[in-house]
Amino acid sequence: MASLAPESGGTWINWGNIAPPARAWNGRPFRRQSATVATKGPILTAILAYVGAAVAEIAGCFAFWAWLRLDKPVWWVVPGMISLAVFAYLLTLVESSFAGRAYAAYGGVYIAASLAWLWIVEGARPDRWDAIGAALCLLGMAVILFGPRTA
Numbered sequence: 001m002a003s004l005a006p007e008s009g010g011t012w013i014n015w016g017n018i019a020p021p022a023r024a025w026n027g028r029p030f031r032r033q034s035a036t037v038a039t040k041g042p043i044l045t046a047i048l049a050y051v052g053a054a055v056a057e058i059a060g061c062f063a064f065w066a067w068l069r070l071d072k073p074v075w076w077v078v079p080g081m082i083s084l085a086v087f088a089y090l091l092t093l094v095e096s097s098f099a100g101r102a103y104a105a106y107g108g109v110y111i112a113a114s115l116a117w118l119w120i121v122e123g124a125r126p127d128r129w130d131a132i133g134a135a136l137c138l139l140g141m142a143v144i145l146f147g148p149r150t151a
Contacts, residue, residue: 046094046145050106053090054113060084062117101144108134108141 063080066072096102112134115126126134 043146049090049093050109051113053087053106054110056083056087056090057110058114058117060087062121096145105141105145108137108139108144111137 060080060083063072063076063083067074067076067080091102091106094102094106096105115130115134118124118130119126
């Protein structure tokens with residue numbers, strides 16, 4: 001059973017007779033990522049990706065909401081689907097060893113952005129319990145994303 005050494009050094013997990021592909025679906029070479037999160041990539045990129053993803057997801061979901069609940073025309077779904085595709089792409093820009101950890105951390109940003117949408121787009125001002133809940137979620141996001149990890 002052989003291991004395949006990636007371009008950046010180190011070794012892959014032993015794959016037996018199956019070697020991981022040399023390139024991802026987008027043509028970029030695979031990189032070995034450390035167990036830590038957001039230490040190699042800029043933190044600002046993660047924050048901007050999360051905020052952009054939240055806006056794209058909420059807008060995409062709202063397009064479906066408007067079609068199904070507010071009797072908007074069915075063509076509202078088209079920009080909604082494009083927005084949801086942008087959302088999925090933006091989450092891939094976050095430097096994380098595991099997708100699940102990136103998605104979990106994103107949840108805090110999503111909740112805060114949803115309350116901003118509630119206020120800005122729908123005109124309903126969040127109350128103090130909304131603000132406290134969003135702050136707790138953002139704190140949880142920071143713990144998940146930036147907490148120290150062992151290799």
